[in-house]
Amino acid sequence: METSGTAPTIVVVMGVAASGKSTVGRLLARRRGVPFVEGDDFHSPENIAKMAAGRALDDEDREPWLRSVSGWIRETTHARQGAVLSCSALKHEYRVLLRAAGPGVWFLHLALDRKIARARISQRAGHFMPPGLLDSQYDALEPLRTDEPGLTVDATADTEGNLDLIQDAVARFEAKEQA
Numbered sequence: 001m002e003t004s005g006t007a008p009t010i011v012v013v014m015g016v017a018a019s020g021k022s023t024v025g026r027l028l029a030r031r032r033g034v035p036f037v038e039g040d041d042f043h044s045p046e047n048i049a050k051m052a053a054g055r056a057l058d059d060e061d062r063e064p065w066l067r068s069v070s071g072w073i074r075e076t077t078h079a080r081q082g083a084v085l086s087c088s089a090l091k092h093e094y095r096v097l098l099r100a101a102g103p104g105v106w107f108l109h110l111a112l113d114r115k116i117a118r119a120r121i122s123q124r125a126g127h128f129m130p131p132g133l134l135d136s137q138y139d140a141l142e143p144l145r146t147d148e149p150g151l152t153v154d155a156t157a158d159t160e161g162n163l164d165l166i167q168d169a170v171a172r173f174e175a176k177e178q179a
Helices: 021-032 045-052 059-078 092-101 114-123 131-140 159-178
Strands: 010-014 036-038 083-086 105-111 150-154
Touching: 010 021, 010 059, 010 092, 021 036, 021 083, 021 105, 021 159, 045 059, 059 083, 059 092, 092 105, 105 159, 114 131, 150 159
Parallel strands: 010 083, 010 105, 036 083, 105 150
Antiparallel strands: none
């Protein structure tokens, strides 16, 4: 994966709840031959309890979580390892923080219509995120900006086709970083 002198690529699969971050992230990690890491695992028990109770996280709640995720990115980059990480990364300022933790951070935004997300989340079992918090995620969502390294794909499109597009885009990012 890695050539000398360049930072390893860490793909951050971002988007609202039920957009397929974990599913696509695992498939992409397998294709790339790197570990997949679930961003939800970095949440504190207090954050999980708050969301499970139907209360949206605010920036103050997210700050320690984002620091933990950033620390993991820093450690992974320092160890010269690539990875795929699921992380909502809804706001531009959150992505700036994640990007500052490692020069090889690249974002994959799984864009999903609110109605489809609502249908998906209402059918999901065993997850702490209740359907009632979906609107708060859309309210916070700031799509990728043109100056952010990454790609936005339709989360309802053919997964294999999306993975091909994603692999090509990551390869272009890595080639540019190596140049």
